[in-house]
Amino acid sequence: MERIDKWNHRYQNTISWPQPCQVLVNYTHLLPATGTALDLACGLGANARLLAQHGLETFAWDYAKAAILQLQSEAQSQQLHLHTEIRDVVAFPPQPATFDVIVICHFLARGLAPALIAALKPKGLLFYQTFTRTTVTPDGPHNPEFRLADGELLQLFQALKPVIYHEEKDIGDITQGLRNEVFLIAQKD
Numbered sequence: 001m002e003r004i005d006k007w008n009h010r011y012q013n014t015i016s017w018p019q020p021c022q023v024l025v026n027y028t029h030l031l032p033a034t035g036t037a038l039d040l041a042c043g044l045g046a047n048a049r050l051l052a053q054h055g056l057e058t059f060a061w062d063y064a065k066a067a068i069l070q071l072q073s074e075a076q077s078q079q080l081h082l083h084t085e086i087r088d089v090v091a092f093p094p095q096p097a098t099f100d101v102i103v104i105c106h107f108l109a110r111g112l113a114p115a116l117i118a119a120l121k122p123k124g125l126l127f128y129q130t131f132t133r134t135t136v137t138p139d140g141p142h143n144p145e146f147r148l149a150d151g152e153l154l155q156l157f158q159a160l161k162p163v164i165y166h167e168e169k170d171i172g173d174i175t176q177g178l179r180n181e182v183f184l185i186a187q188k189d
């Protein structure tokens with residue numbers, strides 16, 4: 001089965017709505033009051049809904065039609081305005097200087113990093129949270145290609161200025177904190 005078919009199958013059988021990712025929940029106060037935002041590879045769009053509720057003109061893109069259809073219907077029922085699009089973001093990345101905020105959660109396509117940096121407007125913010133190769137439990141993707149090496153997120157986006165970087169690895173009491181994942185908020189000049 002193609003990956004896209006797997007995602008569509010998963011969303012057709014989804015019964016619970018995900019929560020927005022921790023990087024966005026913990027740092028909502030860093031969002032601008034106005035502007036454009038993109039939830040890239042949005043899935044069911046928990047992050048897109050938070051961004052739109054915050055007042056940003058929000059775009060939500062994913063190649064899984066089943067996810068986008070559910071998100072559209074949920075947004076309509078909440079009278080929330082979202083620009084949803086069924087879109088392969090690797091084949092069709094965002095255009096340069098189009099977004100004030102880009103959020104990516106649990107999606108990794110390393111080759112997209114230059115296009116994402118270019119897609120931010122001046123002073124634009126990237127919010128990125130995804131899985132790491134250093135783990136304390138077996139949650140998350142099995143394929144190491146979809147997990148970041150130690151410090152890799154900072155390296156991928158070194159052209160941006162880091163604002164917040166959070167990577168706990170397996171240090172200290174591993175029953176506490178955010179483990180198996182890393183997050184970065186970084187700003188364009």
Ligand SMILES: C[S@@+](CC[C@H](N)C(=O)[O-])C[C@H]1O[C@@H](n2cnc3c(N)ncnc32)[C@H](O)[C@@H]1O
Nearest residue numbers: 007041042043062063064087088089090105106
């Ligand atoms: C683990 S889910 C994360 C969804 C969402 N960001 C969240 O945190 O709930 C990964 C998402 O990436 C999407 N995806 C994978 N490859 C993609 C591509 N090339 N273009 C667009 N979406 C893609 C999948 O359809 C899926 O919705």
